[in-house]
Amino acid sequence: MEAAVQMNTRLERSIKTGGDAVLSQCGYSPSQAVRALWTYLCDHQDVPPFMKEAEASGMDAIRQRKLSLIHDSAGLAIKTARQCGYTGPDNNLLAGKTPHELRDVMYDDMLGEMEARCVYPESR
Incomplete structure (x- = not known):
């Protein structure tokens, strides 16, 4: 033994x-x-199936917490950008978009606004 x-x-x-x-x-x-x-x-x-089910449930809770943090962060980023003059879409765009896609839309809008305010010398 x-x-x-x-x-x-x-x-x-x-x-x-x-x-x-x-x-x-x-x-x-x-x-x-x-x-x-x-x-x-x-x-x-x-591991036994019941442990995998518990892990999946825990992962879902983690995923939901991360989504909530992403939503809150997107709202904070847009609020901060608005304080700096950003007038583009708000965080309602978050639905169906990844954080990177939302960031890209916001940056594209901000860039467009900045370019519209710029005065370029006439081409000669």
Whole structure:
């Protein structure tokens, strides 16, 4: 038999208590649950499906947070540009556009406004 190793992990007390209660009701100890998970990992060379679902859900939350930050940043950039005289479209353009596309539209509009204010010497 191979030598055993000990693992230590930290959990919030409520998660530990709740998890222990469920395992006990199902006839398992925490050690048996960890052994079962590690056996699954070795046998399948992948995490169990429930972990992938949780990861996907977490990634969706991260994606939503980033989109919110992008929207807020676009609004701040346009507000700042307006203080400098920009009169082009507002952040309603964000719908369906990437941050880079929105930036390019704003810069193109600003450049057009600057060029319109410039007085060029007549060509000779």
